Structure formats: structure tokens, C-alpha cells
Amino acid sequence: MKKIGVVIPACNEEEEIAHCLQALELARQKFYQDMPQSQTIEIQVLVVMDSCTDATAEKVNTYNVLTISCDYRCVGKTRDLGIQHLIEQGCDWICCTDADSRVHPDWFKNMLLHQPTHVICGVVEIAQWEHLSIDTRQDYLRHYQDRMGHRHIHGANLCFRASSYKVLGGFKPMPCHEDVDLVKRAEKMGLHITWSNQLRVMTSSRLISRVCEGFSQFLWSIERQNQDNKSSTKYLRKII
Numbered sequence: 001m002k003k004i005g006v007v008i009p010a011c012n013e014e015e016e017i018a019h020c021l022q023a024l025e026l027a028r029q030k031f032y033q034d035m036p037q038s039q040t041i042e043i044q045v046l047v048v049m050d051s052c053t054d055a056t057a058e059k060v061n062t063y064n065v066l067t068i069s070c071d072y073r074c075v076g077k078t079r080d081l082g083i084q085h086l087i088e089q090g091c092d093w094i095c096c097t098d099a100d101s102r103v104h105p106d107w108f109k110n111m112l113l114h115q116p117t118h119v120i121c122g123v124v125e126i127a128q129w130e131h132l133s134i135d136t137r138q139d140y141l142r143h144y145q146d147r148m149g150h151r152h153i154h155g156a157n158l159c160f161r162a163s164s165y166k167v168l169g170g171f172k173p174m175p176c177h178e179d180v181d182l183v184k185r186a187e188k189m190g191l192h193i194t195w196s197n198q199l200r201v202m203t204s205s206r207l208i209s210r211v212c213e214g215f216s217q218f219l220w221s222i223e224r225q226n227q228d229n230k231s232s233t234k235y236l237r238k239i240i
Contacts, residue, residue, distance in 0.1 A: 001093045003041065005045075005083070005087070006046065006097065008046065008098065009099065011049075011078075012052055013100060017047070019102055020101060023104075024107075027103050027107040034109055035109055043108065048081055048082040048085075049068070050070050050078045051073050068085060075174075075175065076171045076173045080173070094160055095107075107200070107201070114194045118160060118161050118186065120159040120196055121153050121195050122201060123157065123201070124154050124202070148196060154179065158179055167189070170182075
């Protein structure tokens with residue numbers, strides 16, 4: 001690991017992108033402070049602005065990061081564009097996160113501690129629960145495996161060797177689940193995958209998704225089911 005590249009797809013993320021970049025900078029500083037052997041490792045952050053019509057660009061330009069733009073409206077193509085750019089910049093280890101997510105301060109540190117490996121799949125924590133029902137929170141936490149050896153796959157917390165990415169043929173031009181598709185291909189190829197809950201990211205619990213069938217849609221499906229169940233219960237009480 002000589003140069004780490006972080007790719008962040010962003011589509012109209014003016015409200016969240018600053019928090020994302022601030023968290024990455026904090027993690028970068030902590031990496032160099034806590035890991036003396038990391039001093040020779042460069043970290044390059046790249047924001048890929050896809051079809052942005054808000055002030056995302058203005059927010060990003062206040063930080064020392066690279067930016068490129070596209071008009072794909074397809075997260076698989078957007079991530080791949082960013083990764084190819086970072087590989088051209090000499091990055092041999094690639095990290096993916098999302099504009100509405102905040103990496104843990106030990107994010108880079110734990111990547112180094114998990115070496116050698118081909119792929120690392122991390123976990124996510126929900127940033128806010130206040131707008132979701134108690135039932136939704138309980139259902140989610142029952143479902144989620146916050147432990148080493150979990151089998152969750154998140155584009156907001158996924159890292160891999162650049163060489164492995166090339167062998168796998170990269171992210172496919174998919175509007176969603178491009179992360180799951182990549183990891184499944186890595187499994188079939190027999191690459192070493194580290195399923196770590198030490199690599200942590202705080203992610204948004206918004207219910208309006210930027211992509212179909214994304215994490216926001218998953219949360220919304222749980223919330224909607226719980227609301228439907230409550231409505232049905234109230235109706236039954238009225239007729240009994």
C-alpha cells in the first residue's frame with residue numbers, strides 16, 4: 001500500500017458533502033499520528049460530481065481534494081470513473097464511501113491493520129433515528145450483523161486493491177447494487193475478503209434515495225411496513 005485513493009460519488013449533496021470530507025480529513029490526520037509506518041503512504045480524495053445542479057461544487061472546492069464531473073446518473077459508472085482516475089494517479093489501494101456518510105477516525109488505520117487482503121467490506125451505523133419509528137430501529141438492529149465476519153456489503157464502506165479491481169473488471173454500469181455485484185465476483189474468483197466491523201462508517205438515515213433500491217429505500221421499506229402494520233392494528237381495534 002503506497003497510495004490510497006478515496007472515491008466519493010456525489011449527486012446534489014450540498015447538505016452532506018462537507019461533513020463527509022471533514023471526517024475523511026480527521027481520519028487522515030489520525031492515520032499519520034497513530035501509525036508511524038504510514039508516513040510514506042499518500043491519501044488522495046476524489047469527489048465525482050454526477051449531474052449536480054446545487055452548490056455541491058462550491059462546497060467541495062473549499063477542501064483540498066480532487067474533483068471531476070460527469071452526467072451519468074448511474075452510481076456504478078460514476079464510481080468506476082472515479083476509480084479509473086485514481087488508478088491513473090498511481091493509487092494502489094482504493095476506498096469507496098458516499099457523500100452522505102462519515103468515516104470513523106480509525107478508518108484508514110484499520111485498513112492498514114487488516115493487510116494483507118484483497119477486499120475489505122466494512123459496516124455502517126445509522127446517524128439519526130429520530131424520524132424513524134422504534135419498531136423500525138428494532139427491526140433494523142435485529143437484521144444487522146455488527147461483528148467480524150458479517151456479510152453486509154456497502155458502497156459507503158468498501159475498499160480493495162487496485163490490482164484486484166482490474167482483475168475483476170471493475171464496477172459494472174449499474175444504477176444500484178454495483179457494490180454487491182463486485183464483491184460477489186470477488187468471492188467467485190476466490191479473492192481474500194475481510195468482513196470487518198472495525199472499519200466503520202456513519203451513514204445517513206434519509207428516506208429519499210439517490211438511487212433505486214439503495215440503502216435509503218431499504219430503510220423506507222422497513223418503516224413503511226411498520227406504519228402499515230400499525231394502521232392495520234388500529235383498524236382491527238375499531239371493528240372488534
